[in-house]
Amino acid sequence: AQSVAQPEDQVNVAEGNPLTVKCTYSVSGNPYLFWYVQYPNRGLQFLLKYITGDNLVKGSYGFEAEFNKSQTSFHLKKPSALVSDSALYFCAVRDVSGAGSYQLTFGKGTKLSVIP
């Protein structure tokens, strides 16, 4: 079975400071990893993904994430936070070599608040 943990329900950061939103995962096979963002009363918006290759993945709006296989982590980062980054962030995993290989399994989400 695949699972995702987002250990922080909420992250607060000052505008202009770097931000990190943490994610760890568990799969029996090879993972595809994703970050999505959700604004109030909206669907999920794709930010970035790791499939294979370079462990540092760059995505939309200046976000990036680093895949760490030994720590089974995929933390989301941004060098300088904007107030408009305030939203709910979800990490998701697909176990592409497992029985549930087409489904995404999501974490519970982390609410990011960027303080002006």
Place this chain on the structure above:
Amino acid sequence: DAGVTQSPTHLIKTRGQQVTLRCSPKSGHDTVSWYQQALGQGPQFIFQYYEEEERQRGNFPDRFSGHQFPNYSSELNVNALLLGDSALYLCASSLGQAGSTQYFGPGTRLTVL
């Protein structure tokens, strides 16, 4: 380029009723997945449709069923509604079953009274 669209936006039903939600995939996509997002939780996978067949199913009862049409659009049906079915229902589309990225629609907010 049209993204994923869902209808209706909001829906209010009473316990025991049946509901149908609709989804049109992003242009060029042929696979549709449905997710349920309860308040304060991450989305949970219901099922995926490809080539008009249910290909994979999550841990949801048979009250949840679906359909995919030849134009790749999809419906989610829920019978015998329970209070616990109140949630945001999200549709996601991708290119092929193994399409690496699923793109989500805005969702349908279902309230069961």
